[in-house]
Amino acid sequence: MKHEQSDLRIRISQLSEGIHSYRLISHPSELGLTENFQETIRVDVSLEKTKRQLYLRASVSTKGNYQCDRCSDDFDLPIHTSYNICYAYDEKDSEYLPDDEMRTIHIGTPYLELLDDVRDIILLAVPMKLICMNDCKGLCPHCGVNRNNEQCTCAEEHTDSRFDVLRTLITKNNN
Incomplete structure (x- = not known):
């Protein structure tokens, strides 16, 4: 069963063990992404809880509006990206994973806050060279x-x- 909610945090304090699915919806202004993003940001989350850790898989979808670096036309850039994070209740459980995929949390933590991670993954998904189409001829x-x-x-x-x-x-x- 997929839970749908309109903020980018998941209540984990009373979460039972097992796999839980969420669809999180947010407006770009809540993430400080007002310059190029006007469409809703959708985050589909699969969260697996065990006695020692939480394993989060998230896929993020939205659309940005940019100006082509070759021809200066405005164009929509669809963004579809994903990330994984393991939240361990004990630091010993986190020593075998890369630092960017592992976080240590206190056992009494009430929520997982995803706002910063979602903002970062969206910004990292925007290419450095913004091209409206692969065969853009640019300006003379x-x-x-x-x-x-x-x-x-x-x-x-x-x-x-x-x-x-x-x-x-x-x-x-x-x-």
């Missing part, structure tokens, strides 16, 4: 026309500016 460097929408009439000159100094020497020697 001479006239600035968006080459995805119209044909540019500029003559393309395929030169490497690092060799411009050599080209001037050749011109001087020929005269």
